[in-house]
Amino acid sequence: MNQPILSVSNLTTAFRVDGVWRPVVRNVSFDVAERETLAVVGESGSGKSVTALSIMQLTPPNNSRIEGSIKLGGKELLTLSNEEMRDIRGNEIAMIFQEPMTSLNPVLTVGFQIAEALILHRGLSRAQAEAETIRLLEKVRIPSAKSRFHDYPHRFSGGMRQRVMIALALACKPKLLIADEPTTALDVTIQAQILQLIKELQKEEGMSVLFITHDMGVVAEIADRTVVMYNGESVEAGSTDDIFARAKHPYTRSLLSAVPKLGSMEGRARPMRFPVVDKTTGESDVPVETPDTVASSERPVLEVSNLTTRFEIRSGLFGKVKGRVHAVENVSFSLQRGETLALVGESGCGKSTTGRSVMRLQQPMGGSVLLDGEDLLQLDAKALRERRKRIQMIFQDPFASLNPRMNVGDAIATPLLINNLASRSQAREKVAELLHYVGLSPDMAQRFPHEFSGGQRQRVCIARALALEPSVIVADESVSALDVSVKAQVVNLMLDLQARMKLAYLFISHDMAVVERVSHRVAVMYLGEIVEIGPREAIFGNPQHPYTKRLLEAVPVADPEQRHTKKSVSNSEIRSPVRAADYVPSPRQYREVSPGHSVMMWGQEWAS
Structure with missing residues (x-):
């Protein structure tokens, strides 16, 4: 059997609060194989992001303590010096954070920030680094990459900033990419673009991905195996197909039951409550439709x-x-x-x-x-x-x-x-x-x-x-x-x-x-x-x-069996609403498809 790219054993991370060491992650173990995507899933406070920061050794050195074993390709990371760990970060392990605007330096152009990593880790000249940066920006599907090299982060949309972060993470061809909630703050169409991009780049580069999220729909879309974390501990682990089909732990079942599934309301006229599952017993109530509250005969409020x-x-x-x-x-x-x-x-x-x-x-x-x-x-x-x-x-x-x-x-x-x-x-x-x-x-x-x-x-x-x-x-x-x-x-x-x-x-x-x-x-x-x-x-x-x-x-569809179904995801951004001072919008026409259902007549921009 091939040696895993990453092997985490009995990881325990504690923080010093008021002079007392308080463990936040306790005895967590998992492996990430070559070319595999492992999802670490759980709600806020479950310890999943602290697990990622512990692997990268980015927790505050004076107020945190990491115990256990973290091996990258057989090499123990917890025994490395700061200088040795700095060579690993960005080079062999790269990380994408949840909020790209706080991860990118606002006073430096995006091109400079990517080129800097290439010069530092790969020893390229400035000219070589700039050429490679443009290639990376094109690789993550940023339009007009050459002209955007000198743009600052605020000139990019949220989805495009996340693409820049992915380009930065891929700059040194890492063996492992850690993606910490990379799509949580994004719109559903931008999220779909980023997930598809990560899957395509993983296939091209042959890297492994540790994907951290609280969204079970995203887990079904991207992960081969899943680790479920609750209250700082790993409570369930297995193949994503097994977790979704035969979840054993009550907390896992509560997470899955709370995922809204598109199409689940078919045939129902009124809104419907979510099922409530007890996180300790796994017992669920039966969701019911809400009463008919709409006073359609009155004048609208x-x-x-x-x-x-x-x-x-x-x-x-x-x-x-x-x-x-x-x-x-x-x-x-x-x-x-x-x-x-x-x-x-x-x-x-x-x-x-x-x-x-x-x-x-x-x-x-x-x-x-x-x-x-x-x-x-x-x-x-x-x-x-x-x-x-x-x-x-x-x-x-x-x-x-x-x-x-x-x-x-x-x-x-x-x-x-x-x-x-x-x-x-x-x-x-x-x-x-x-x-x-x-x-x-x-x-x-x-x-x-x-x-x-x-x-x-x-x-x-x-x-x-x-x-x-x-x-x-x-x-x-x-x-x-x-x-x-x-x-x-x-x-x-x-x-x-x-x-x-x-x-x-x-x-x-x-x-x-x-x-x-x-x-x-x-x-x-x-x-x-x-x-x-x-x-x-x-x-x-x-x-x-x-x-x-x-x-x-x-x-995202919360069904792992549909993971390999090719989606027609558009990579286009929403167009700018800025118009010239003398612009006069053209009159819009609507047609009624069915009672109460109207749609705007669209032009050539939607023809494709």
């Missing part, structure tokens, strides 16, 4: 017509307008009481700006936003503040939307107090009630945001949004940053609250599998415009616009 939001680009601080970002262009939709309308699309398509424009957190240039028949865009500041009691927003990042110096009880009580809806003692009672409502205990009111997990912080934000008893909630990527099981819990909470309070949700997301689960209707956005809108079952069962089809085809 929210009516948006021809909403247009543009951002001016000036040639200087006081210069004339030289162009505009057409972020939202003639967007129209309605929302019934008790209904969820999902707004989907890639980053930059205008969906978040639409949500902020509806709330008037961003001032639109034109159109109307009727809340219970009253146009929010025509109100003065005082009247708008009064009407905002009926429409609230949940933001993507709960940590950024909570004041770190204010305990969560005060954060939830503040809307009640500033609107004079309760005295301080009444507000405290309401806070306790709301915390109980969202599955938290009332005594947590005295805690600060940093003392909660990501899922708990999002529950606090939901409680704050509910404080004023709104009719409409704009949920902007409210579950995108959460682990798969926490995401399922928060989605279930939102569905339960909708059934109880007849809330209307404008659910903004790029996660098509979650959207299929929670929505009544779906609107697909591209370049600031709605290109297709209709009932959820029509959009997912009979998509018409090429862009809708592209989004659905890119969703």
